[in-house]
Amino acid sequence: MKAFGKILGLVLLGLLLIIVALGFALSHLFDPNDYKDEIRQIARDKAHIELTLNGDIGWSLFPWLGLELHDASVATLAAPNKPFADLQMIGLSVRVLPLLRKEVQMSDVRVEGLNLRLTRDKAGHGNWQDIGQPAPATASAETPAQPAAPASSAKPDTASQPIKLDIDSLTVNNARVEYNDEQNGKQFSAESIQLSTGPIHEATSTPVKLTAFLGTNQPVMRVKTEVDGKLRFDRVLKRYQFEDMRITGEASGEPLQGKTVTYAAQGQILVDLAANVAEWSSLKISANQLRALGELKAHSLDTTAQISGGLSIAQLDLAKFLDSIGHPLPPMAPGSLSKVEMVSRLSGTPTSVTFDELNLKVDDSTFSGRIAVEDFAKQALRIQLKGDTFDADRYLPPKTAEATSATAARQAEVQSSEAGALAASGDTPLPAAPTKSGWSTAKLIPVTRLKALDLTADISFGQLTISKLPIQNAALKANSQGGLLTLETLRGDLYKGHFAANGSLDVRPMLPLVNLQTRINNVPVEKILQSQGQKPPINGLLTLDSNVTGSGNSQNALIESLNGTANFVLNDGVLLNANLEQQLCQGIATLNRKTLSGAPRGKDTPFKALKGSLVFHNGVASNPDLIVSIPGMSVKGDGDIDLRVLGMDYRIGITVEGDKSAMPDPACQVGKNFVGVELPLRCRGPLELGAKACRLDKEGLGKVAAKVAGNKISEKLEEKLGDKVSPELKEALKGLFKR
Incomplete structure (x- = not known):
């Protein structure tokens, strides 16, 4: 038996040597380059591709089944003269014996100079759809297909396992992928692709490194990117992981207006196709000054993916960040948007995103609530926020040079009128009617943005400052769609009074149309004027109801087209620096043919109420029923307020009871002959002068x-x-x- 075993061993050794010798002979004595035409024909017949082999073919048979191709290209049979892929070299080898066990054990796989060109024609047909398809002429000449073999003749092996992969490494150098869509003219490319991996084994971590330059033409963009991490996959469980993933790079192009964005992202990625879920944990993102942390989870990957997670953005200078990515904000007050941070839960779909449990800090303000983009394509924005304090003025653009110049010209005119307005004496001529407009002609309304805006907003503030007015307990509700912006309400407490407004802005016509209704209740008018940088000519609690309309896209155009009505009452007020009683004494002394002996006793004129109605017509407000209740006299007036130049022209009638002070001026005594007599005043000049613009009407006197x-x-x-x-x-x- 020992001899038999020894003989059998020698026979097997001899057979193995014969096989090795045969493999060596085949690989060295047989040259596949002599059979390129046959190889091309086999590719046409079996794989239905057009294979062009311009370079040499190298190969080995045992113990590695190796193949090396140089200067090869592949085309579809539908377009054999238009290769969709070519390469300079591909080299790979597979161990022969493990193939019998359905194991693929490969050495290093190298691909050099791969070019892949994908094209969709004007009819929407992609050249990759023809890969593996017979040529049209060949397909028409084929004989009718034979009936398929009965299903029972070959039972599928449902328990079969996928082929086991075992690759020492994969290296791709200088590859390029290009996609061209002739339907919309869009192009995408990935150039200088470098890919290297460590050993690739099932259910083990494989180091992967990829670098590439990406580009698009609509818009023009260039992106340099590098991906590094460890890839782990299990094809049986359909589970894929990218561990310790890190993506870094730079981007530039048209959307960035010549600026460059340096970005990075890292974390752990898991995709489970069996459960149709994915997650990105330990998420870290940076882009220039932006730093963010979070986690993302997705489910229902087989239908419409649903995303959930959390996001935290560290404090950043948002103004500088937006400028660094080519989207600078309009000019604002210094330091605006310099401290912005956010923490939120988020959810979304491929077409929407929602930030819930939002905590947003903007400079000195804090907001909580919800912000959602319901449809990216329609820019459908939904806002529901509650803030503590917010100064809106610091985020508004400063006045233009033109507006500043117009304001300066008007102020000079007002100062000139005020210099000669010595209301206490009543002897100077009437101030001239103003002619300078202080309204800006610069564009005020962003028409294009508003036409595209789909907005629903519900925002409340503990204190809102707008136009320098400190509004307490402010609430704002507005919506916009299709170019119609509707202000449902803007209300709040103002200087212990209250106000409310509603209206609309329609940018669909050629000229934007504005409609505004306001209600002001017991608000100190002097506080409003002081907040606008004006020296108030009057004090009192204002109650106002108005309904006005206007059209145009500038302050000047809106004022010049202003139409509507208003009713007002000013209670418990004072006409500052305007002693009407003294002026009336001057008038009575003139009628008495006497001269006032004493100096003016006061500068102001108190009143119980000042009320009337206004009718606006193209920027001019007519006030036919002005009534002022002043102790010792009754006042009625009729005149116009020209809002275009902020001027007034009134005729005032005053019925007096006389000087009722303890020691009246003898020249100002009112006898029975003055009872029921109405003394006339004329008021003309800038609104800022108030009663200082009033003089005795000598014509009516x-x-x-x-x-x-x-x-x-x-x-x-x-x-x-x-x-x-x-x-x-x-x-x-x-x-x-x-x-």
Whole structure:
């Protein structure tokens, strides 16, 4: 038996040597380059591809089944002269014996100079769809297909396992992938692709490193990127992991306006196709100054993916960040948006994203609530926030040079009028009517953005500062769609009073249309004027109802087209630096043909109420029913307020009871002859002057003098007649002198 075993061993050794010798002979004596035409034909017949072999073919048979191709290209049979792929060299080898066990044990796989060109034509057909398809002419000439073998003749091996992979390494040098869509003209490319891996084994971590330059033409973008990490996969469980993943790179192009973004992302990625879930944990993202942490999870990958997770953005200077990516903000107050941070839960789909449990800090303000983009394509934005304090003025652009120049010109005109407005004496001429407009002609409304805006907003503030007005407990509700912005409400407490407004802005017509309704209740008017940098000519609690419309895209155009109505009441007020009583004393002294002996006793005129109505027509407000309740006199007025130049022109009638002070000026004493007499005033000039722009109307004063003279004659008749004539005759005689 020992001899038999020894003989059998020698026989097997001899057979193995024969096989090795045969493999060596085949690989060295047989040259595959002599059979290129046959190889091409086999590729056409079996793989249905057009294979072009311009370089040499190298091969080995045992113990490695090796293949090396040089300068080869592949095309579809539908377009054999348009290769979709070519390469400079590919080299790989497989151990022969493990193939019998359905194991693929490969040495290093190298690919050099691969070019892959994918094209979709104008009809929407991609050249990759023809890969493996017979040529059209060949397909038409083929004989009818034979009936398929009965299914029972070959039972599938449901328990079979996938082929086991075992590759020492994979290296791809200088590869390029290009995609061209002729339907929309878009192009995408990935160039200078470098890929290297460690040993590739099932269910083990494989080091992977990939670098590439990516580019698109719509918009023009160039991206340099590098991916590094460890890839782990289990094809049986359909589970794929990218451990310790890190992506770094730089991006530039048209969307960045010539700026460069340096970005990085890292974390652990898991994709489980059996459960249709994926997650990105230990997420870290950076882009220039932006730093973010978080986690993302996705489910329902087989249908519409649903995303959830959390995101935290560290404090950053948002203004500088946006400028660094080519999207600078409009000019704002220094330091605006310099401290912005956010923490939120998020959820979304491929077309939407929602930030819930949002905590957002913007400079000195803190907001909580919810922000959602319901549709990326429609830019459908939904905002529901609650803030503590917010100064909106610091985020508004400063005045343009044109607006500043217009304001300066108007202020100079006002100062010139004010210099000569000595209201206390009443002797100076009326101020000239203003002619300079302080309104800007710069574009005010971003029409293009508003036309595309789909917005629903519900925001509340503990304190909102806008136009320098500190609004307490402010609430804002607005929506915009299709170019129509609707202000449902803007309300709040203002200087212990209250206000509310609603209206709309329609940018669909050629000229934007504005409609605004306001209600102001018991708000100190002087506080409003002071907040706008004006010296108030009047104090008092303002109650106002208005409904106005306007059209245009600048302050000047909106004012010039202003139409509508308003009603106002100013209670418990004071006309500052305007002693109407003194002016009236001057008028009475003139009628008495006397001179005031004392100096003016005060600068202001208090009043109980000032009220009336306004009718706006193309920027001019008519006020036909002005009534002022002043102790000792009643005041009625009729005039216009020209909002285009912020000027006024009024005729005022004042009925007085006289100087009722403890020691009245003798020249200002009111006798019976002044009872019921209405003294005229004319007020003209800039609104800022208030009552300082009022003067005695000397033209109307002559009529008053005639009436007073009639009263004096009537008094003398009364004295002469006494009780000697009937009352009817007395009245008739008095009437002769009152006409």
